[in-house]
Amino acid sequence: MAQASLLKNIAASIIVSTAVASTASAFSYKMNAMCFMKDSTNKAEAFNPTAQEIKDSGSSFVRSTPTNVTETDIKTKFRVASLSKILVTHWATATLGPEYRFKTRLYITPTNPDKTCYVHLAGDGDIFMGKEMLSTVFKQLKPILTGRGCTSISQLSYDEKFVVPMGPGSAYIVQHRDDGTYRGADPDLFYGPLTTQKALTHFVRNYSQIRVKTIKPSISSEFKKYAEEVKVTGYSFQSRPLYMMMREFNAYSSNVPPNILFERLGGVNGYKAFIKNRLGMDESTVVMMNGSGYPVMINDQKIYNEVTCESIVRIIQDLDHMLKAYKGSKAFQLADVMAVGGDGEHYSTFKSLYGSDTFDNTLTGKTGSADKAITFGGALSTTDGNLYFAVLTEPDIYDQRNLNKPRTYIRDLVSILAERVRLKKFDYTQVGLMNPIDSASTLVAESNNLSLKMK
Secondary structure (H helix, E strand, O other): OOHHOOOOOOHHHHHHHHHHHOOOOOOOOEEEEEEEOOOOOOOOOOOOOOOOHHHHHOOOOHOOOOOOOHHHOOOOEEOHHHHHHHHHHHHHHOOOOOOOOEEEEEEEEEOOOOOEEEEEEEEEOOOOOOOOHHHHHHHHHHHHHHHOOOOOEHHHHEEEOOOOOOOOOOEOOOOOOOOOOOOOOHHOOOOOOOHHHHHHHHHHHHHOOOOOEEEEEEEEEHHHHHHHHHHOEEEEEEOOOOHHHHHHHHHOOHHHHHHHHHHHHHHHHHHHHHHHHHHHHOOOEEEOOOOOOEEEEEOOEEEOOEEEHHHHHHHHHHHHHHHHHHOOOOOHHHHHHHHHHOOOOOOOOOOOOOOOOOOOEEEEEEEEOOOOOOEEEEEEEEEEEEEEEEEEOOOOOOOOOOOOHHHHHHHHHHHHHHOOEEEOOOOOOOOOOOOOOOHHOOOEEEOOHHHHOOO
16 A cells, blocks of 8 residues: 555656656656566556666656556557557457458459450458559450450449558559558548559559540449349459558558548448447447547547557457467468567567567557557557557657657567566567468459359
8 A cells, every 4th residue: 555655656757747848848758558468367556666666677657657547548549550450450360261262353354345344342341452452453454355355445443442552643442551651641631532553544544555535433233233234254352361461561550541431331330339249348448430540530620549548458358369269271370360569570560669578479569649648558468368458648748759758668568568478479470561462363364154153
């Protein structure tokens, strides 16, 4: 009790000092909530290091900003920033499965007397559709059209589920996330009703090697009516497995793919229904507006995803259990959908802070960075099973020059948490960057039964 009282007094003095610092326009940050949950208990606990742990850690960050996390804090919603990507990963794993492949269908109409034909793309919400996949498909399409006597496409149409994000100029969304194009900017600027047409137009003009006269949207119901009157030939091609895609957008904290995935799964209302049915959570503990954690503008106000610390660790636990229970081509674990600690990763948003041997194949997690939110969450592998955790801090200013301070503060707290347990390495080998295409990207002829094709 005396120790708890001491921590409260220290925390109170820190609040006063940071308030003074803020007045002087100095950078400061505070703890909103930190919690952990042992896999065997199913109960989230507030985390506060002891005075001895603080001393032993040697962390100036923890000494200068002691924690005073309460049970109320871990049940209170806070901005979670890119930890949102864990939640959409959880939703997609439960709904589609880790080995799901997005299947895009391509339909060709009979060749016209002028040696032209129509081509229609029916999407499945492929979250990494871009230049690489389109180039592969159009390279295969060209000899198919030639064999049908079609020398050019008079109309290339696409439905509402075929989404190709595009940034300024020719900045397509890319599968190898070693650029920052789609991380630091508003993801809604890169995809929507107009970007697919813009992206397809740019692709056709510069890369397709097939002449196309017109590109236009055609919603799936319209095309279905058309195809009932005109005999079309169908083909399909598939993406890489979903778990590879989710690992990629989690490791690089890409904003566009998880937003597309969130909408593909059902959007805001779909998520409300899912998380209520799956874990009994409602808007009192989880509010998700998109899959990235980037703010949504509503009535000129920025609305952020907000989740309780307690809910985050329960969701990570459930994701872990789903992956382990999945029966497929391989055994799955959290490391298959999130980045891993240690220096073996090609890249992750937390590699520089968690690259030591301590976290090598003992930590899997996800960072979050947004206005008034620097966050981190994931799992530590221990001899007693996984230990799930989340840390939610709040900088007073989103200042890129200073944000490494709360990130280091979080790292030092996670290190203290890790000292309480016996870490155990999990079996995982770093796989490197996701190859955007594989053998499933081959065009495969579909059945002539239209009712089956259009489902």
